Amino acid sequence: MENIMQEQRPLPEHLKLAVRPAASPEAMIEGEGYRITVLTPQLLRLEYHPDGRFEDRATQTVLNRDFPVPEFRLIDHGNRLEIITDRLHLSYDKQPFSRYGLNVRVRNGSGHLMGVWHYGDTPQNLGGTARTLDNADGAIPLEPGLMSRGGYTVMDDSRSLLLEEDGQVTPREAGALDLYFFGYGHDYLECLKDFYRLSGPAPLLPRYALGNWWSRYYPYSADEYLALMERFEQEQIPFSVAVIDMDWHLVDVDPQYGSGWTGYTWNRRLFPDPQQFLARLHERGLHVTLNVHPADGVRAFEDPYLAIAAELGMNPEKGDAVEFDITDPKFLRAYFKYLHHPLEEEGVDFWWIDWQQGGVTRVPGLEPLWMLNHYHYLDSGRRGSRPLTFSRYAGLGSHRYPVGFSGDTIVTWESLAFQPYFTASAANAGYGWWSHDIGGHMQGYLDDELVMRWVQFGVFSPVLRLHSSASPFNSKEPWRFNPVAETAMKEALRLRHRLIPYLYTMNRYASVDGLPLVRPLYYHHPEQPEAYRVPNQYYFGTELMACPVTSPVDRRTAMAEFTAWLPEGRWFDFFSGRRYDGGRSLSLYRNLETIPVLAKAGAIVPLADHSGYTSSTANPGQLEVKVFAGADGRFRLWEDAEDAEGALGDREESWCVTEMTLSWADTASFTVHPASGNLAALPPLRSWKLCFAGVAETQVKVFAGGAETTADTAYDHSTHTLTVTIPETAVSAAITVELGNAKLAVNRTGEDIFDLLNRAQIEFQLKEQIYGLVRSSATPAAALASLAALKLEQPLFGALCEILTAGLG
Template sequence: MKVTGVVATPEALVLTTTSGRMKIEPYAPSILRVVYTLEEEFGAKTSLAAVPDAKRETAWTYAETDDAVELRTSELALTVTKATGAFVYRDAAGRLLTREPARGGKTLVAAEAVVNVYDESAEVATTMSVDGMRAQAAEAKETIRRRAYHTKLEFEWSEGEALYGLGSHEEGVMNLRGSFQYLYQQNMKAVVPVLVSTNGYGVLFDSYGLMIFRDDAHGSYLWTEVDDEMDYYFIHGPALDRVVAGYRQLTGAAPLLPRWAYGYAQSKERYKSQAELIEVVREYRERCIPLDLIILDWCSWTGNLWGQKSFDPERFPDPTAMTETLHAMHARLMVSIWPIMNNDGPNHLEMKREKGLLGNQATYDAFSEKARALYWKQAKEGLFDHGVDAWWCDCTEPFEADWNGSVRLEPEQRLLVNTGQSKKYLDPEYINAYSLQHSKGIYEGQRAVTSAKRVVNLTRSSYSGQQRYATITWSGDTAAKWETLRRQIPAGLNFVATGAPYWTSDIGAFFVAKKEQWFWDGDYDAGCEDPAYRELYLRWFQYGAFLPMFRSHGTDTPREVWRFGEPGETIYDTLVRFVRLRYRLLPYIYSLAGAVTHEHGTMMRPLAFDFPADPVVRGIDDQYAFGPALLVCPIVSPSVGGRSTRRVYLPAGTEWYDFWTGERHAGGSWVTADCGLETIPLYVRAGSVLPIGPDVQWSGEALDAPWDVLVYPGADGGITLYEDEGDGYGYERGAFARTSVVWDDASRRLRFGAREGAPFPGDSGRRTYRVRLAAGGFEASLAAGDAVVVEHAGAPRDLAL
């Protein structure tokens, strides 16, 4: 490819080459959009991922020599070699970020996109699987063919550079260098096509079909199967938090979830009646175990009316009274809904009548605005109007096809089977975006009818931009093995590295026993009666307490805390201890959530986000930061004699405190952590200011109670405390309070900044803090009698410690 012409327009720099045209469009000083086409004109289709107002007015210049063209903003310099069209990306100071191979890195190969067309008379066969109902139509009536392209974008990554992102995948790879990944949606695979580099940049691929990432013997590139043109964004940091902020500028901010969504959620496969739901919550209250959410899994509908969005009147005789009873006990209800419906239930017949179904006459067309609106109408009338608080949009990759049989298919076979099934009913250019559009319908539907309840949508798939629809993605139907638990950690970290902030896992794994199917592969046939499973569950639970959503779920065995022992027994007492710890940390966690929404923050953090200068952290796949203060090191192997030992790396550049004992350690060192079942290795960064709330039973209890503030000396640090009414969208109008708390280590002074924001319901305008220097471990520090009480009513306050 040779550059033969250069034209600057007010919007972009357009390059004509011997093989097509390229457009380089500055979206912000730190963001460039690159489009490459072989057509006469650049495409005009609306992006599903990028928001309409993503582009900011940006000053840029360009210069042309005999050999190259260079475009510059205040933060980026992009050089294009004329002889080959190869791109080199540098920051404004000239530091190399990344580059394409010298021969050039962009390839478009003509391909044919095939879209099937069905009519309502097509013969449809339905089957049931562990993963729900599936419907298959006979041969399509006709096909539509159009010209498209395979695209390939190649890179030459630097030695020592680490790459993260691409979503949540089950293989457990943290640093993506030296690996490959098939990017298509399926159970245990949630795709977000974003790469983030420790060199201080990210790449967002605006593409919705099958993709393949490679950094192996075949090359270093991302390939897409069906696109009209190549379209991607280059985002400069250099801080990885700033890369995330750039991604959310492009694709939308993440709304704030309600406060209760950060508490504990109890689920299993499945609660079957109104009485059972109420009884479980009542048992939690009687045992004084904190809880905020109870979840109703599939088959809330009548009989075999799969996907009907209403309650079976025999098992749920008075759903409005049910939700009122749960609300009176300060618990919320989440209900599972599916995109697939059949057996001529009311929802199915209505959707069919309104022509809102895809070709299998069972899956609703989430790409149709009319069908999305009808789907929401059905969910509202059948569930939301009865007081349901949240959605579990299950099976958001509705054409998955390999969850059957006793033998797991090879990765390439799985790719072909699953994408082939999707392409029977969806345009191949959009098979990865179903969950994005489904989530859009739920979010826009609920926002249109009320501002009193924040949207919460737990969904198994994800895509670029889906965070703007208040979704939480979980890692799918895992099997109970220690290796599975270990792999969950990098799966979640790579997901949040893309800029999608809310991720979780089925605590204890979904499948616990072993059966004939390849996926039903747990190691514990006796479930919660097996002491070995109890230990795995406990370790998963301790990890789950430091995830954005804290949720137990699965099949084969009950999941309530009391199924794992009784008071006085180690497992039971430790489960209760960690639930209570989660609730005591809610002022910290909700402040992190406020930063996610207001500052494009990231709650669960790969270590490279906070320690970019420490090369050791780049390959660590079993530790992570939870906010700026905490270093979480889950136990991912069984104990010996009730004790576990694991090596922990304490990142360089700071000192660390053992959360439980208060022991102080130097950074840049490995330590061997020895702990019983009662704890996991957990450390606090020097300079941290950690707000601790009261011991409560639900997230909205005792909101005006004093907070303890623990200061960990040894470095400067701080936190921005965040409060609002806990639900509703008043925060979008400024109804919240933010208070900057800054620790100056040299002067031993803590400064409470001015309280910012507007009053909100329940806001007294003041808060009492009991400030303590950390002295020993967490419990010892809280018990210390030397707290300094601060009444903060909005004006700045300085405090000497």
């Protein structure tokens, strides 16, 4: 009887999701065998069951159907019904769903017909994401996402398992159809926001997760790992997460127990005092994750074997393995109690769930990867810290369990070339927090330029985690590469940590507003065909647009090319300050040191000022704000009370917001408004380095707390950046900088062409001829005509064209 009662004991409350699965009866139209629910003017639930048995419980994908009832009209013709919203017009013959009996017309926000869906149609899908990039050497097929150029998508939830109130999952009844019709036209962001309402929001990441992660599949000893962290600090390379791959546990096991992939016992030869090792990592400000492959259960050689075997009613003397069975509530409780919680007490912050062992469980249709992600994520927050897990994608709804591990890629240019598109398109599945093996994982070849470009992309990807295989020749320490690559990698890793104030604000936008950090261009320019033709170009937050370089430099020009499309307006290179006029496609050329990252006029980008080196990811006392001239701008910097341990700051009252505004006129002004909300989350005083990019040198007035004050100013002609440094000021005080007679700077066309030619590996006489033609031409158009007559090699001519035409408007 005791065992039966224990088996029936419910799961702990922290392993249950909060759900609202029942829709309002007023939103439902039900008849013989069918039920249609109008969730929003663009979102319908379409159910059919021959016996009229419909499902109101939550599923693996769908948690909430309790939407406000939208306005709609129902017209019942007896043998046919119509449902009409301001965006959709459904016609249904009340029979089993068929192509001829069920259709939906979709209109856009202006009332124009976008398309007609007939049951069974598959629209042109824009792609979602994939479970893993394991062994990928270039592009792989993607699962469908939620967006299509046809204006509608159908999500089939018929085979998704049910989430019971007690936190467990059960199979659905066979024979039922459960479809969700998304008819959003090209309002991709609205589609995504309603998907999050349906499936649950993207959670907030802990602040430390947005810094750099060090990871390598390598049998480090504790002393070796700590010495490496010390070297990183000496080199002033910041990290916030220490990833310990599978060699933390015993891997050389007696063959009678099987392989060493699964393990829960510290390898004391490498880690004689695990708790001290973890404590020393924490002292350095690092959070720790351990790799685990749970498929083989718990074997008799493991330290926790006796306790978990006894808990599950086994006879430990027999030495039988405790089988991994995530579907058994009793095993699940013991799994956490004996295998994970003791290691967390020693200092493990979260888990890397490395599951590759198939999709079979005792519950038909249940994917063990999904269940591991689900329960591990929920369990990780039980002590009050912000939940976090690290695992592979397991289908729609997986965005609830960040961070995603994209798998073991091959180290080639082809792998790198696929990852920007792969990352951006994942937003179409609501999956915004991919972590790639930056630099590639295995096989392939050594190419210093490739690894450097991968790290530069990593800065402008959701999570930057360096990783590589156990090969003694394959690792990502910057000093293992040539001096140019080493310097560029170090600068990239430092920039990533400086970006954390910006990234953390975007973290909030992703969770609260349904706006992923990385978004395809067509989200914001859906009617522009060019936005669909640049798959590797994407928005990075609200202020930036990234164009990662994924091909080698041309040997003669020492420049790499990226074919981009710039939307209407003025754009500035984030690094050089070069101004571009948008509304066109063009090729961007960059040397080894940078990639094209563009900020629109009026953009405001807050960074941590790491003039004095620190690897801390906490709310900084010194802020640098890059302000891009040429248009009005507004940015709200969100910070909260999350402490170094990742304690929860999810309640609205724990947040603090600092608004910054740019007014661009003859006398431009930039204002840092007083912080509001939970001021205790911020340092009481802050210093400010305000960098105005793209502005001509001008006079400056500074006001703090309403009174004019002095500030240091400097102007960098090479990047057209005016820097105003303001000493520590109370965060509750306003700061205003006035730029008298503000004008846009003129691009350094002549200087940039000289720099290009000076680096180019071409004949000296040709350099002189090109430079002479450019200097003697009255206009850029005249210079281009003269250069075209020279029949130059395309990379050189293209790079010259970019400079000459960048800011013609």
